[in-house]
Structures are given as structure tokens and as C-alpha cells.
Amino acid sequence: MSIYRHKCHAIPELNTASLPDLIFTILFFFMLVTNMRKVTVKVKYQVPQGKELTRLTKKSTNSYIYIGKPTAADGSVISNNTQIQLNDKLVNIDEVTKYMVEERKTMSAEDRKQMVVSIRADKSTPMGTITDVKQALRKANALNINLAATNQRN
Amino acid sequence: MFKRERRDIPKLNTSSTADISFMLLILFLVTTSMDMNKGVDRQLPPIDKTEDQRPTPINARMVMKCSITADNKIVIDDKTIDKKQIKNLAFNFIKARGKEHIIQIQADRKASYDTYFQLQNQIIAAYNALRNEHSLATFGKGYDLCSNEQKAVINEEVPQRISEVYTMSTEATQKGGAE
Numbered sequence: 445m446s447i448y449r450h451k452c453h454a455i456p457e458l459n460t461a462s463l464p465d466l467i468f469t470i471l472f473f474f475m476l477v478t479n480m481r482k483v484t485v486k487v488k489y490q491v492p493q494g495k496e497l498t499r500l501t502k503k504s505t506n507s508y509i510y511i512g513k514p515t516a517a518d519g520s521v522i523s524n525n526t527q528i529q530l531n532d533k534l535v536n537i538d539e540v541t542k543y544m545v546e547e548r549k550t551m552s553a554e555d556r557k558q559m560v561v562s563i564r565a566d567k568s569t570p571m572g573t574i575t576d577v578k579q580a581l582r583k584a585n586a587l588n589i590n591l592a593a594t595n596q597r598n
Numbered sequence: 599m600f601k602r603e604r605r606d607i608p609k610l611n612t613s614s615t616a617d618i619s620f621m622l623l624i625l626f627l628v629t630t631s632m633d634m635n636k637g638v639d640r641q642l643p644p645i646d647k648t649e650d651q652r653p654t655p656i657n658a659r660m661v662m663k664c665s666i667t668a669d670n671k672i673v674i675d676d677k678t679i680d681k682k683q684i685k686n687l688a689f690n691f692i693k694a695r696g697k698e699h700i701i702q703i704q705a706d707r708k709a710s711y712d713t714y715f716q717l718q719n720q721i722i723a724a725y726n727a728l729r730n731e732h733s734l735a736t737f738g739k740g741y742d743l744c745s746n747e748q749k750a751v752i753n754e755e756v757p758q759r760i761s762e763v764y765t766m767s768t769e770a771t772q773k774g775g776a777e
Contacts, residue, residue: 464615471619474626491637492712494719496726500635562637565711571666572707574714575764582645591715592637 487512487529488521489566493596500590505558507547507586509540511565511573526566526573537576544584564592638718661700662691664717668708672717681716688724697757704763721760729756 489512500506510529513521527534530543548556561581565574581589664684665673672679674687692699701721705714726741733741733752741752 460613460616464612464619467616467619467623471623471626474623474630478626478630492715494638494715496638496719496722497636498639500637506635560639562635567710567712567715569711570707571705571709571711571714574711575705575707578642579764582642585644587642587644589640589642590635590637591640591718592635593715593719595636 483508483529483532485510485529486515486532486534487527487566488515489513489564491564491592491594492567494593495596497593497595498590500560500562505551505555506560506562506590507544508562508564509577511563511569511577513566526569528573528577537573537580540577540580541583544581544586548584548586558588559586560588560590561586562590562592638715638722640718657698660695660698661702662688663702663704664721665704666706666709666713666717668706670710670713672713681720684717684720685724685727688721689727692724692728692756697755699759701760702763703760722758725756725758729753732756 487510489510511526512529513524514527514534516522528537528540529535530540535543544561548559551559563574563577578589581587663675667673672681672684674684679687688701691701703714703717729752730741732755733739733744733748736751736755737744737748741749744752
């Protein structure tokens with residue numbers, strides 16, 4: 445004799461109909477925040493740390509200059525000479541001006557005014573290289589620059 | 599009469615949608631790089647095509663000369679300065695001199711970029727602190743909370759006047775102002 449009635453103990457099925465929706469939401473979030481890398485970086489660089497940083501907003505107006513030590517395909521550093529990378533190739537300092545002028549031509553008229561060149565340079569780069577790059581940018585009339593850095597934690 | 603057939607709409611099996619979206623999610627998770635593009639904004643002086651550039655007369659009292667030596671020491675007005683003191687020094691300097699001040703930065707070609715960046719960072723910190731103080735006095739709120747028009751007013755009051763001396767490889771020096 446038992447007090448409890450014995451029901452049929454079938455485990456109720458969990459309704460997973462909304463699971464795809466949840467996943468899609470997360471997916472869309474990641475799709476929005478992600479920025480696909482267009483170029484393969486061929487130099488190794490570590491940007492300096494700072495506190496007073498501003499964010500680069502518009503992607504279409506930005507162009508990047510990478511300065512660091514050249515690396516092989518597997519990521520190992522080949523030499524200690526500082527190299528400048530524009531788009532996909534390593535260039536000399538005298539080519540920077542020409543390239544920046546080309547880059548300006550590809551932009552739309554509105555973007556051209558707000559063009560920002562982000563210099564992503566390694567910490568240990570000698571200032572001479574940076575100065576030369578700045579001069580080249582002045583010649584190309586790309587006057588807004590941004591010295592890339594990461595936030596300092598303390 | 600025709601016998602109506604009862605038609606049940608067959609249910610679409612959607613149990614695999616979750617798997618598909620999971621795959622996409624993982625793809626984006628792996629490829630995403632969360633590093634924000636952050637940095638210090640600077641403006642370069644335009645190149646003057648005209649050859650005869652007349653140096654504008656500047657009161658020597660209004661200039662703070664910062665230079666970075668080849669062995670990464672920061673020298674301000676002939677004194678070697680510790681990195682932490684720059685902000686205070688610049689803050690007091692700008693506050694005392696007002697709109698007419700000029701900060702001059704000269705870096706040796708062999709100095710490291712890091713030192714230069716830290717110097718820039720400290721000077722901007724000083725500017726930001728001063729602008730914040732100004733906006734608190736005028737508008738009663740921090741610089742970050744000000745509207746764009748208010749920020750423009752503050753920027754007019756506390757302009758960033760940084761000039762950089764470019765040491766060229768041919769030993770010829772060129773002077774240029776930023777912002």
C-alpha cells in the first residue's frame with residue numbers, strides 16, 4: 445500500500461526551440477565586434493603602453509603602417525633590422541610617400557579629409573625611423589596620424 | 599461532395615540549426631581579435647612649399663624644451679627628469695604660461711620610440727588634467743561629459759601647442775608644430 449500514486453516516469457522533453465535563437469544572438473554579437481585582418485603582418489612589433497588613448501573609430505578612413513622586425517612565415521624573427529610594412533609587402537622609406545598618395549586616391553572624397561594613418565611601431569624602434577616616416581607622411585599630405593598603443597594596466 | 603483530406607503541415611526538423619549556428623559562432627570566436635584600435639592622435643604640420651620660412655619671434659620664457667638623448671634619458675630645460683615628474687612639470691608650465699606656451703620635443707635619432715611615446719603620453723596627460731580643471735571651473739562638469747561645443751571652448755582656452763624638431767639623417771634640422 446502506498447500513499448503516492450506511481451505515475452509513469454517519462455522524462456519530459458526539454459524544449460530546445462529557442463536555442464538556435466540564443467546562439468544566433470551571440471553569433472551576431474561576435475560578427476559585429478570582429479575585425480577581420482586583411483593583411484598578413486610580416487613584422488614583429490609590440491606597441492608601447494599608454495594611458496591617454498583615444499579610439500580609432502571609422503575603419504574605412506584608416507590606413508596602417510607596421511614597423512618592426514621582419515619575421516619568417518612561421519613567425520620567427522629573421523633579423524634585427526627595423527622594417528616598414530605597407531599592406532602586404534616590406535618597403536623602403538622612400539616608397540612610403542608614393543604608397544600613401546595611392547592610398548588616398550582609392551578613398552572616397554569624404555573619407556579623404558578624415559584620413560588617419562595609424563602607425564603601429566615596435567617599442568624599440570629608433571626614433572630616426574619614426575621621424576623619417578613622419579616626414580614621408582607630411583610629403584604625402586597625410587597629416588592625421590595615430591600612434592597605436594595598448595592600455596596600460598596598473 | 600469531395601472528401602476533404604486533412605493536411606498536416608509537416609514540421610521542419612530544426613534541431614540542427616543550433617549546430618550550424620554553433621559552428622559559425624565558433625568560427626567567429628576563433629577569428630576575432632578583440633584588440634581595439636587605440637592610440638594617441640597627433641597632427642603633423644603641413645609641408646610649406648615656399649622656401650623662405652621666417653621664424654616667428656617667440657619669447658624664450660614660453661618654451662619648454664624637452665629632448666630625448668640617445669641613451670633614452672629625458673632632458674627638460676637642461677635637467678634630466680624622471681618619467682613620473684613630467685606630468686606635473688608640464689601641468690604647471692602650461693598653467694603658468696597660458697595660451698602662448700610651446701612645448702618643444704626633440705628626439706635623438708637613436709632614441710627608442712618607447713621613450714618618445716611615454717613623453718607624449720605624459721604631456722597629453724597634463725593637457726587632459728588641465729582641460730578637465732578648466733571645464734570643471736567653467737561648466738561644472740568634467741571634460742569627458744562636455745558637449746562638442748563646450749569641448750571646443752575648452753580647447754580654445756587650453757590649446758595643445760607641441761612643436762617637434764625633426765632631426766634628419768643629413769643633420770639638417772627642421773622645425774614643425776603639431777596641432
